[in-house]
Amino acid sequence: MILTDVKLFNFRNYKKLEFKPSNKITVFYGKNGSGKTNLLEAVHFCCLGRSQRTHQDRDMMMKNQSYTSAQLKTMRIDGRHDIELKLKNIGGKTVKTAHVFGKKCERISDMIGHASCVLFAPEDMIIIKGGPQERRRFMDMQISQMRCRYLNELSAYNKVLKYRNIMLKDSYIKRIDEKQMEAWEEILTDAGASVVNQRKWFLEYLNEVAAPIYKNISGKNSENFTLEYSGQLKDCDDPHCIMQKHLKENREIDIRRGSTTFGPHKDDIDFKLNGFSMKEYASQGQIRTAVLSLKLAMIDIIWKEMGDKPILLLDDVFSELDPRRREALLEYVGDVQTFITCTDLSDVANAKADSYIRVENTADGAVINIEKIGENQ
Ligand SMILES: Nc1ncnc2c1ncn2[C@@H]1O[C@H](COP(=O)(O)OP(=O)(O)OP(=O)(O)O)[C@@H](O)[C@H]1O
Ligand SMILES: [Mg+2]
The missing domain is CATH 3.40.50.300 (P-loop containing nucleotide triphosphate hydrolases)
Structure with a gap:
């Protein structure tokens, strides 16, 4: 382009x-x-x-x-x-x-x-060094750029999550309307499961492309850079079913906390170097190489996905x-x-x-x- x-x-x-x-x-x-x-x-x-x-x-x-x-x-x-x-x-x-x-x-x-576009700036080290919200922001921006459906589902999820949290907080003042709560949870489950599936697809793809780029830039065959989806829905094949179950089961805890404790809004990415978490283990230079590899991998991925x-x-x-x-x-x-x-x-x-x-x-x-x-x- x-x-x-x-x-x-x-x-x-x-x-x-x-x-x-x-x-x-x-x-x-x-x-x-x-x-x-x-x-x-x-x-x-x-x-x-x-x-x-x-x-x-x-x-x-x-x-x-x-x-x-x-x-x-x-x-x-x-x-x-x-x-x-x-x-x-x-x-x-x-x-x-x-x-x-x-x-x-x-x-x-x-x-x-x-x-x-793919943008690379010094602040991007935050993708690895920062909190989970930075990593979610990173993957959301990348996927949205390739799939407008993702952006719509993510916005729907975030909007309904906000409504559910308001209802949970209000439950001290007024009784929860069960029917309304179930309706919100249904939308949350549909949108949330789709968001998780697309994040898993994207991170697997990114790992495949970024890992060899890291080796090439570092020039060290012994350094294995990997990344994978990390979240409450990590080891499940059917996020829809598991989310539905957990939202229902966690409702009492959620009411006490006043917020939703299960779902993709808790997702994270696990960046590893030779099997160790990069955030705790890697040097500044290794983190910089990893972020550069992610950005260069995005050029290839967008090229393949968008033509x-x-x-x-x-x-x-x-x-x-x-x-x-x-x-x-x-x-x-x-x-x-x-x-x-x-x-x-x-x-x-x-x-x-x-x-x-x-x-x-x-x-x-x-x-x-x-x-x-x-x-x-
Ligand atoms: N909303 C705004 N309205 C008017 N000026 C703004 C606004 N936001 C930022 N600026 C001005 O833009 C300038 C910063 O621009 P920018 O961040 O692009 O600088 P830069 O050339 O990249 O600098 P650096 O080399 O420090 O990174 C500042 O002078 C700031 O006052
Ligand atoms: Mg600048």
Whole structure:
């Protein structure tokens, strides 16, 4: 897939921006706080419907503005695509809408599949080092990008989980309506089982692709990187049946706790190195290699699943990688359209970029200047 046009309006510190990126490697460089990550965030937002760094869509709206838009035009194997995401402040609430070829989508998930990306940033170490919610966020974002059905089922699950928890908490004040509770549990079971099945499918796939990439990058045959689904529904072939049973059986405990104690909202991923949990056992460098392997594996997986290679967004990662890992990364980049951000051009000297774009934060917001066209252009 090739990103041919980017258009932003009131996005973070960009008042207005329009540009046509190079087909291969583009480097965005500039001082800290100039707006480099904001550009990658806009691309990520249009590919996945959400930011990689905030849960609040309103954070992406330029301060004191009530309307924001991010638009991408892409060329995929099946032709041209045009995606636009709009954020509007309506009565203090941020309303998000997606538009494909100028036509408003019924649901945000309808925009999935028109553009796809893999983003790698230093903060991604949190996938292994952070809590289970970070790992769930990681797998949810990756699967949603390939399956819009997953995004719908996950939203349904989270919505009904919230309702069930409210009912459990309210049970001290008013008696639980059994019929209503059973109806919620039915939806929770259907959506939850499907979410678990898709997470298991994805993690098995990711393990298969990422493990050999890890060996290749580390150059150590003795280091075995593995990952697998870890959750209450791990060792069961029929998550639907088990979930139904546990929701019913746990109802008394859930009432006492005021929350649902069983289900995919407790899922996790087990990352291991030579059979030991990476979080406790692995070094910083090994964790970095593992995360890099996950990201590179995603390029292959999205390619196979969607029929097109995604765009690669590398946010400030070169300065943190040693020469071996830099080389490995550049080798995998191959013919993938790539956007790299850095503050120091010497960090990306080996990248053989096609264009170098300087990003600057001015009194009127961020501006970009195409400063140099590389030899490959
Ligand atoms: N909602 C917003 N409205 C206006 N400006 C914003 C908004 N959110 C962030 N900014 C501005 O965007 C800039 C940060 O942009 P960004 O994170 O892209 O910087 P960067 O170039 O990646 O910096 P670094 O090299 O430190 O990573 C800051 O100047 C910040 O004040
Ligand atoms: Mg940045």
